[in-house]
Amino acid sequence: MDFIFNKKNNIFSKKEKKNNLKSEVKSHNKVKKYFLNEGENIDFLIMLGLMSEDGKIFKNSYNKFRQINKYLEFIDETIEELKSKNLIKNSLNVLDFGCGKSYLTFALYYYLKKFRQDFTFNIIGLDLKKDVIDFCNDLVKKLNYDNIKFINMDIKDFNGEEVDLVFSLHACNNATDYSLLKALELNSKAILAVPCCHHEFYDKISKNKSSPFYDNLKIMGENGIILEKFATLTTDSFRSLALELCGYKVKMVEFIDMEHTPKNILIKAIKSNPSKTYLKEKAEEYNNFKNFFNIEPMLEDLLKIYYKKS
Numbered sequence: 001m002d003f004i005f006n007k008k009n010n011i012f013s014k015k016e017k018k019n020n021l022k023s024e025v026k027s028h029n030k031v032k033k034y035f036l037n038e039g040e041n042i043d044f045l046i047m048l049g050l051m052s053e054d055g056k057i058f059k060n061s062y063n064k065f066r067q068i069n070k071y072l073e074f075i076d077e078t079i080e081e082l083k084s085k086n087l088i089k090n091s092l093n094v095l096d097f098g099c100g101k102s103y104l105t106f107a108l109y110y111y112l113k114k115f116r117q118d119f120t121f122n123i124i125g126l127d128l129k130k131d132v133i134d135f136c137n138d139l140v141k142k143l144n145y146d147n148i149k150f151i152n153m154d155i156k157d158f159n160g161e162e163v164d165l166v167f168s169l170h171a172c173n174n175a176t177d178y179s180l181l182k183a184l185e186l187n188s189k190a191i192l193a194v195p196c197c198h199h200e201f202y203d204k205i206s207k208n209k210s211s212p213f214y215d216n217l218k219i220m221g222e223n224g225i226i227l228e229k230f231a232t233l234t235t236d237s238f239r240s241l242a243l244e245l246c247g248y249k250v251k252m253v254e255f256i257d258m259e260h261t262p263k264n265i266l267i268k269a270i271k272s273n274p275s276k277t278y279l280k281e282k283a284e285e286y287n288n289f290k291n292f293f294n295i296e297p298m299l300e301d302l303l304k305i306y307y308k309k310s
Helices: 016-026 041-047 059-084 103-115 130-143 176-186 198-208 214-218 224-245 276-293 297-305
Strands: 004-005 012-013 093-096 120-127 150-151 165-172 190-196 248-254 265-271
Touching: 041 103, 041 130, 059 103, 059 190, 059 265, 093 103, 093 176, 103 120, 103 130, 103 150, 103 165, 120 130, 120 165, 130 150, 165 176, 176 190, 176 214, 176 297, 190 224, 198 224, 198 276, 214 276, 224 248, 224 265, 224 297
Parallel strands: 093 120, 093 165, 120 150, 165 190
Antiparallel strands: 004 012, 190 265, 248 265
């Protein structure tokens, strides 16, 4: 058997080193526990065609399955933050805008029912497509779920009671802005938005060739694919600043790995009580940001009545 010495002159065999390393690697490869786990019989996943009757996730559904679990992690973190700040107690009202086939809406119901039995809750999903809404309401009946309903309606026309959480996933272009407006109208304690299709800023930046942006970053403005990506980041940065001025503490985080979807930035906003000094700093940052691009975003017209005075 071969032996080697370490710096303290302790002797150990190469074979022992390999075994120890193997044991160490094994200890770090523990399977992470998610809210939804393969092998469990999860009724809504089966009904939505993501899981087989024996609990196996279909091969072409793994990305969606990971996305749903990541979403529930954010929901759990958000609820804990709302509780710690005394923004909610033992009830939760949720509005999901642009719910589509409602993978995430049904996942939220499952999570609240199974893991948050300390809460009472109500969930409303909105979508413009009647056939989608009919599908979701039919599924609610088949699953025998309560306190959840789906409405065929534009979010601009929704007039309900105050909500605790507004969620908007992949709402196209300015539809995200209208979901932010509705969240403010409903005095939402928290907002989770994953925007999509940022056309407005791309069009306005590309046509504003006299702006300081073009003077300093011409190489980006004259390359379409670069400008498209840059406009995406710029739009969501502006949304973040606008929400800060409305009295929210905002974070932008990666919703799901880029390899699964390029639409992966989640804007997380929690109602806060910012100081006048903080608001003044954010207002200055906001104005500098806007002046640099020399544009007037539609979002400002929508939200400016909710901007806090510094």
